[in-house]
Amino acid sequence: MLILGIDPGTRILGYSLLDTDGAKPRLVVMDVLYLRQIADFHLRIRKIFDSTQRIIDSYHPDHVAIEAPFVGKNVQSMLKLGQAQGVAIAAALSRDLSYTEYEPAAVKQRVTGNGNAAKEQVAAMLQSIFGFEDLPRYLDSSDALAVAYSCYLEQTDPLGDLRDQLKPKRARKSKKQQWGDFVSANLDRIES
Numbered sequence: 001m002l003i004l005g006i007d008p009g010t011r012i013l014g015y016s017l018l019d020t021d022g023a024k025p026r027l028v029v030m031d032v033l034y035l036r037q038i039a040d041f042h043l044r045i046r047k048i049f050d051s052t053q054r055i056i057d058s059y060h061p062d063h064v065a066i067e068a069p070f071v072g073k074n075v076q077s078m079l080k081l082g083q084a085q086g087v088a089i090a091a092a093l094s095r096d097l098s099y100t101e102y103e104p105a106a107v108k109q110r111v112t113g114n115g116n117a118a119k120e121q122v123a124a125m126l127q128s129i130f131g132f133e134d135l136p137r138y139l140d141s142s143d144a145l146a147v148a149y150s151c152y153l154e155q156t157d158p159l160g161d162l163r164d165q166l167k168p169k170r171a172r173k174s175k176k177q178q179w180g181d182f183v184s185a186n187l188d189r190i191e192s
Contacts, residue, residue, distance in 0.1 A: 001155075002028070004061035004092075005148025006052070007140045008069070008085040010044050011036045013051075014140030017059050018148040025152050027130045028059065030141045041080070045087050052091035064092040064099040065151035067107065067143065100151055107143075107150045122146050 001021065007014035012035065017028035033051050038044045066088060069081045085101075092099050105115035112125045123135050123142035126149065136142050 001063065002059065002061040003148040003151050004055065004059070004064045004097075005144040005146070005151070006064060006066040006085075006088050007143035007147060008048075008066060008081060008088050009035075009140060010041065010048075010080045010084045012138055012140045013048055013084065013088070014138065014142070014144035015052075015055060016141060016145035016148050017061060018145065018152060020152050020155070025130075025149065027132065027145065030132070030136060030145050032136075032138045032141045034138075045083060048084055049087045049091045052088045053095060056092065056095045056097065061097065063151065064089070064097050065147045066092075066099055066101055067147045068101040068103050070104045100154075102147050102150050107146050110150045110153050111146045119143060 001019075003018045003020060005014075005016045005018060013033040014031075015033065016030040019026045019028050033048065035044045035047060038047060066085060069078055069085055089099055108117040108122055109115040111117075112121050114121070117125075119139040119142070120135070123139050126132075126142050126145050127135060129149070130145070
């Protein structure tokens with residue numbers, strides 16, 4: 001199976017292809033679509049659509065894994081990011097491809113074990129896994145690889161997230177319970 005990973009963006013869109021046939025996944029390509037030079041936002045969106053179709057037509061992936069927009073403070077940026085994601089999904093659907101959305105924190109958690117990992121940490125972990133020589137200039141491409149790799153991990157261990165959710169969580173004691181435990185453990189220190 002060939003997975004196209006996409007990290008949507010209106011200025012830089014990252015993409016990667018991951019070949020999952022065989023014992024170990026293999027990186028096919030990891031790159032970015034650089035859009036900053038296009039001043040008109042509508043033309044950027046059109047470029048995302050056309051370029052995503054061109055990538056699909058060139059590599060013939062079986063599935064698309066795309067990062068979901070993160071919740072941020074700037075509503076305008078979130079809306080534009082959502083449009084970029086929607087256009088990339090529309091391009092995939094126009095080529096009869098299925099897609100899966102992945103939350104950024106879930107991708108980071110799967111790849112690094114830390115849902116709050118920095119882009120550099122994600123890229124370094126992927127460099128270790130796939131053995132590419134240098135970190136990419138634009139980490140959007142490694143973010144796209146992280147999304148594709150996350151999709152691969154989900155397919156090879158679909159119950160992984162469910163198992164994590166079902167692990168018993170340590171009960172957090174209230175301050176009153178904590179104080180009671182302290183007093184019980186230190187009765188010899190209490191004066192009557």
